[in-house]
Amino acid sequence: MSFEQLPFVPPELVENPEPRCPCVLLLDTSGSMNGRPITELNSGLRTFKQELTSDAMAAQRVEVAIVTFGPVRVLSEFQSADVFQPPELTTTGDTPLGAAIMQALDLLDQRKAVYKAAGIAYYRPWVLLVTDGAPTDAYLAAAERVHQGDNNERKSFSFFAVGVEGADMSKLAQICSPHRTPVKLQGLSFREMFSWLSNSLGGVARSQPGTMVALPPPSGWSAV
Amino acid sequence: MESLKDTATRNGHELRDYSCTILGAVLARTASIYVQLGDGAIVVATEGGDDYAWVFWPQNGEYANSTFFVTQPGVEELLQIEAEGPPVDEIAIFSDGIERLVLNMSERTVHGPAFQPIFSWLATLEEDQSGLPSPVLESYLASKHINSRTDDDKSLVMATRRLAAVPENVEAAV
Numbered sequence: 001m002s003f004e005q006l007p008f009v010p011p012e013l014v015e016n017p018e019p020r021c022p023c024v025l026l027l028d029t030s031g032s033m034n035g036r037p038i039t040e041l042n043s044g045l046r047t048f049k050q051e052l053t054s055d056a057m058a059a060q061r062v063e064v065a066i067v068t069f070g071p072v073r074v075l076s077e078f079q080s081a082d083v084f085q086p087p088e089l090t091t092t093g094d095t096p097l098g099a100a101i102m103q104a105l106d107l108l109d110q111r112k113a114v115y116k117a118a119g120i121a122y123y124r125p126w127v128l129l130v131t132d133g134a135p136t137d138a139y140l141a142a143a144e145r146v147h148q149g150d151n152n153e154r155k156s157f158s159f160f161a162v163g164v165e166g167a168d169m170s171k172l173a174q175i176c177s178p179h180r181t182p183v184k185l186q187g188l189s190f191r192e193m194f195s196w197l198s199n200s201l202g203g204v205a206r207s208q209p210g211t212m213v214a215l216p217p218p219s220g221w222s223a224v
Numbered sequence: 225m226e227s228l229k230d231t232a233t234r235n236g237h238e239l240r241d242y243s244c245t246i247l248g249a250v251l252a253r254t255a256s257i258y259v260q261l262g263d264g265a266i267v268v269a270t271e272g273g274d275d276y277a278w279v280f281w282p283q284n285g286e287y288a289n290s291t292f293f294v295t296q297p298g299v300e301e302l303l304q305i306e307a308e309g310p311p312v313d314e315i316a317i318f319s320d321g322i323e324r325l326v327l328n329m330s331e332r333t334v335h336g337p338a339f340q341p342i343f344s345w346l347a348t349l350e351e352d353q354s355g356l357p358s359p360v361l362e363s364y365l366a367s368k369h370i371n372s373r374t375d376d377d378k379s380l381v382m383a384t385r386r387l388a389a390v391p392e393n394v395e396a397a398v
Contacts, residue, residue, distance in 0.1 A: 121288035
């Protein structure tokens, strides 16, 4: 066991033993997002926080982490929605999408291990990728890892991708699992997208064994 | 499993129509038998009668919203049976929506104070109220306080064969 893996249960998991629904936001902060896109994305993050915390159960059960790229950075580690503070994103760098996906999935694996050690039950985790570009690094290994984890046999996580105007939708489709087509964002309707995400996560966080979680349709923010 | 399939076929149903978890108990004066498959739990009073313990811990899959059902393959290995339990005077059987209110999920213990007052109240009821849904308990389980902490599926069956403690000076008072 390395120094980073201390055998202690993080205090937030002792204080709040509710089952958790972890969600990683994998957000493109490359140069091309500069201007209105990043402003709207920041505003969407604030909506996300508001909507999650208006649902008492989601506020305690949904945990949010943020990974931005590039360069790949863990901007905020997993925090329950009531504690999570939406950051003010700024733009820099290129689009190392492959490395960013790897980082997000590593974060999820680590968090699951922490839940297990702490005896905290959890729901199938979510990753939501938002990008307006195309990968500037090798991404096939990352795509393979997404396919391996997001399918009806393994169900390690659910991986969703959203393309902002200018995104390479065919590469996103290559990355996503075949049964989860990437969604094209309508204009810059990030607030509507995060509102959908909050509703969907809230639905997962109160779901019971044996029932399928029906996700609301991505209407109001996806371009057809 | 095969007989479940046969029953389904005979009644013109699909096997998945029979998909459910199982919690069961047979209590005699001298011994107790329990069965469980899936989530929810059975809690009984411990021998001294002053605390509570679970019989089987709720069975979940990897995720909090996944469990096991009688209709799934390999169910024979998952079914838990306790055939030689000691006799008990108090028992509570409940579905997964109740789990978090009465079990300490990280310590894997029963939260005794959650049951104790309800059992005490139960022991004071007249026998003709036995077997009927309790409006008091129903409104308690439907309260906002409870609903902010749990999902909707809250089935709870409780039974006692203890009698309410009669105050010692009752005769003198009469």
